[in-house]
Amino acid sequence: MLYYEYDSHQNRFMADHSYPKEVIRSELIKLTYELSKNKVAFFTDGRSNVIIAPEYTIFSRLKQRIKNIFSDIKNHRKHIYVLSDKEVKHTKSLPMIETEMIEGKVDLGSYDAVVFSSKNGVKYIDRLNPEWKKIPAYAISAQTAKMIKNLGGKVAFVGKEKHGDEFAQELLTHLKGKRTAYIGAQDTVSNFMKILKENGIECDHIPVYRTVCKAHEKKISLPKGSVVIFSSPSTIECFFKNVEWDESFKAISIGRTTAKYFPDFIQPLIAENTSLESCVYKALSL
Known part of the structure; x- marks a missing residue:
């Protein structure tokens, strides 16, 4: 799922309302279908969130709405x-922090795959070379994948581990035999590139932005x-x-x-x- 995130504390799936209702509705249908197929009891609230609950009654829906109101008041404080x-x-x-685009020509003509570990990488490559959209993209998380889809890119894979080193391990079978461009920040902190290269993946780091402290x-x-x-x-x-x-x-x-x-x-x-x-x-x- 890209547009829902599970909140284990409240035992519910929360919709990302920063995206169009049509997108949320489409994924809501898929989510509720899977829950029904696996006989998981649930109901949806007025915000398109999906609450896992043992019963579905008018009282349970009303109870959830009241709980949402009091929760919002408490959390606001x-x-x-x-x-x-x-x-x-x-x-x-x-x-x-602030991010600055690294100006320059970025040639992606020889790459079979592009890898992103942040939304900023997607945002800045789109300004530098929109041809990236023609290349299968591998995203570290759903948040990054949403940015790729929103800008018209082709999402080939979304990481499940969501952490740099583990993401590299996940990609080994997917990137085998592919010339890969890792597009992101000027400075990297994980062993992502090292892991890929040690396992025979041909990968180039293409920095498209730098991070600076806000004064x-x-x-x-x-x-x-x-x-x-x-x-x-x-x-x-x-x-x-x-x-x-x-x-x-x-x-x-x-x-x-x-x-x-x-x-x-x-x-x-x-x-x-x-x-x-x-x-x-x-x-x-x-």
Whole structure:
């Protein structure tokens, strides 16, 4: 699934409403069909979310709606910060990084496959060379795959592990015999390229953007008990240039690779999936 994400805390599938209703509806049909086929009891709420429940009655639907209202009120009071300019429900935006496109000609004519480990890689290659859309694309996660589809690319594979090193292992059989372009950031933190090359995959790294810290005029003070979501090693670096850490804060890491870059005095919680939405679900469960 690309447009639904499972929230294990609430035992429900949440729709990504940043995409058209027609897209959500199409995947909703597929999801509910699979649940019905496997005799899993469920019902849908007014937001097209799918709730796993042992019973389906008017009372259970009403109960869920009331629960949603009180949950929204409670969650609105929490101090959850996303370190980007993306608007995510139940969070406050605190941009710490900016991305810059690396100008230059990118020739993709000799490649049989393109690999993306971030949405930014997709966004910037589309500006530099839209011919990438003709080449089968391999995405690390559903979030990246959605960007590929949204821009008209051909999604050949979506990673299940959603972490850099594991994603490389997943791709070994898929990329065998293919000349591959790994399109992404100037600086990489996983062993992705190393794993592919050690297993005989011909792969070139094509950097299309760089990440820089966003300049803030003075130190930022956050409320006690804040939960901060870190989506990359660069957000960790840039956060500590602008904010003093308080022992009452909690950190959520988008993945295992990012988690390795925290200072020793912080033990982050790791989201179940590599998306900001999954990080938010983790934060709301605290």
